Amino acid sequence: MTTERERRCVLYARLSVTKEESVSIARQLQSCRRYAEARGWEVMGEFIDDGVSATVIRPEDRKGWAALLATADFDAVIIWKVDRLARRVLDFLHADEALQKRGAGLVAVEDPIDMTSPQGRAFAVMLSVFGEMEAEAIRARVKAARVQLLKDGRWAGGGVPYGYLSAANPDGPGWVLVLDPARQPWLAEIVAKVLDGATVNAITTWLTAAGAPLPLGSLARRKSGGTAWNRQTVDGILRNPVLAGMTPHNPGRAKSAKRADPFAVFCDEDGVPVVNNGLAVISTQDFAALQDLLASRSTPQARRRSERVPTSPFLSRVVRCDDCDVFLCRGTNQRRPVLYCPICRQTLSRTAFDPYLVDRLLSERGAEPLGGSTVAAHWAVAGASDGARREILLTQVESLRVRRGVVGRRFDEARVMLRWRPGCRESP
Incomplete structure (x- = not known):
């Protein structure tokens, strides 16, 4: 002993x-x-x-x-x-x-x-x-502190919405939102174009071509000085209730719900949304109409066929979102292939993820027996066929999940939770 x-x-x-x-x-x-x-x-x-x-x-x-x-x-x-x-x-x-x-x-x-x-x-x-x-x-203390800040009309922190700035509170401690004179005209034009029938993709193209100033957070992260807009950024701007002078507030929202409910806003004791008319670009009625327009165009099928980019089926119904427990969907971001969660909207670049997964498959499971041969041998025969490669991957994977990562961070292996199947596999 x-x-x-x-x-x-x-x-x-x-x-x-x-x-x-x-x-x-x-x-x-x-x-x-x-x-x-x-x-x-x-x-x-x-x-x-x-x-x-x-x-x-x-x-x-x-x-x-x-x-x-x-x-x-x-x-x-x-x-x-x-x-x-x-x-x-x-x-x-x-x-x-x-x-x-x-x-x-x-x-x-x-x-x-x-x-x-x-x-x-x-x-x-x-x-x-x-x-x-x-x-x-x-x-509980953090939630209570946030509620008190909102009651006082102060900015509770987080990403500053496009068209606004955070400034020192003139009436006491803390910070408040104020209009950003450099971006407010662009914000008003974005909203007007959508209400007039323009699509989010069309507005994204227009903003890039016109050289519109990017959101301050995006500008700070881009060391290359690029000016290209993306669809997700425009869509997020249009769903923010601050457009109608309301403050986003949904303390019961799950961490996995990256896209907040645009109608989950801070309300008074009677349940009526608190509106700061000094920050409003449109009325609450126009904001509701704007959300209806966005909802009707939110699916990839609603886009013009010429705007759709085909993606590889290699990981179709293979990877799950760890927060929402649903399969990640295939899509593109600025014409680059990505996987995204249809619920919380987390994304994962396939440019880095696919090679990472293939490398792990061949290095960790390449010598495993499969159909009278090995995984590596079957993989070599599959060649560039994404369908055949997917079938080989499925014989080895027991669970493949991805958790949300830090926005703006490059591919992070810590987000990937991969478990291989134990024992022998059958031929694909």
């Missing part, structure tokens, strides 16, 4: 945002090393998940934790505190179950627990309950 002095361990650290030195990844690992040294344990490895939210991302979907579980020969996992592993009780229990299956326990340096014993495991579950309660309390 393994003795206290002979125990082998691995270290795990996680941080959502690198901002507090006291709980930094380096500090967490330093405390874990000292704990292991004090108990005479041999450290077999160190694993981290930096920039990963425990509220949003489950332990089993994190790269660092998955790599930890793939390591052999350890008896304990040392973490700094319980909330470094999970902030939801269910996530904590699943992580603990995965460790129990391999005969390992969890130890927290700052929390007085040692899950290598039954008593420690019971106490750890209690701590995880308090951790979840703390996360919910923080969420």
Whole structure:
């Protein structure tokens, strides 16, 4: 039986945002090393998940934790505190179950627990309950603070809508929205053209040709100085209720719902939308008519055939949105192939994703047996046939999901959650 002095361990650290030195990844690992040294344990490895939210991302979907579980020969996992592993009780229990299956326990340096014993495991579950309660309390305070800002007529933060600027509140602390004189004429013309029957695609082309100033956020992200507009940007501008002087507000909206309900706005005690006429470009009635027009043209089939770009069926009904649990659809963004969620509208560039997936398939599964040969051999025979390549991929994939990423970030492998099928596959 393994003795206290002979125990082998691995270290795990996680941080959502690198901002507090006291709980930094380096500090967490330093405390874990000292704990292991004090108990005479041999450290077999160190694993981290930096920039990963425990509220949003489950332990089993994190790269660092998955790599930890793939390591052999350890008896304990040392973490700094319980909330470094999970902030939801269910996530904590699943992580603990995965460790129990391999005969390992969890130890927290700052929390007085040692899950290598039954008593420690019971106490750890209690701590995880308090951790979840703390996360919910923080969420409630943030919501309450936002509501108060809206009641005071202040800007609650986030992306500043096109045609507006955030300025210091002249009547007190905080910020307020004001009109952007450089972009307001363009905004008024965009709205007028749509109400007059112009399509979003036509307006996008017109804005690019006319050299209209881009949204401030887009301009800041584009180091190349490009001036091309895209359809998604124009569509988002036209769906923002600030056009009618209303403030978007939907505290019950799921994180996965990237596209907000344009009629989910801040209301008074009687449920009547609060309207700031000084910011309004159109009336609330015209805004409702505008949304009806956009809804009638929201599907790709509503576009002219000449505007549609064919896309590869290689990933048709293969990839699911992790937030909405629906298959991602094929489409294009500025004539580049993408996958997008029909519900939350998250997108993923196929220019980077397809080669990444093929590389993983051939490197990780190429030698697997398939139909009397191997996956790599069948792939070579399939050649450029997307249909045949898709059938080969389906024989290997058990689950392929994509979570939402940071807007503007280039392809991020951490968004991809891929699980291969165990055992032998049949011929495609």
